Amino acid sequence: MVYISLGSNLGDRTANLRTAIGRLCELGNLVAVSSFYETEPVEVTDQPWFLNCAVGLKTEMTPRQFLSKLLKIERQMGRRRLRPKGPRTIDIDILLFGNSIVQTPQLNVPHPAMHQRRFVLQPFSEIAPDVRHPVFKRKISELLEALPGSSGQVKKQGKN
16 A cells, blocks of 8 residues: 655646546556645745645555656656756655655655655545554654644645
């Protein structure tokens, strides 16, 4: 079971997320999709707000194979890495890959900053509140509850 975070803040954000979710279906069995959430940018704040969601997917691929496919989807959807953490048509991040812990120059799983990001944990907690982080051994819902109130605005947009 792979959990993924998706985000978009350029173009038709809703259409971008829906397109990415459709393409993820080609990589395995889609199990869950969260509501869409409008979220304020963090770190690089001089850019449009994001639309984010979380997805659960069952796949037979290895983490490296899966990452390669995700990067291809991003490229096909017009993702250009011009500025770290800058505006993007689509951003697809692997949050958890089963209970795997992967640390390579190309891939870190669990996602190294997910426990600090409300825009990740809010939608993730919606679809998998009882899943445990393999390093921190805490439920996703517990990680969300532990965030400080100042960790960014996240507004639920409804089921999509």
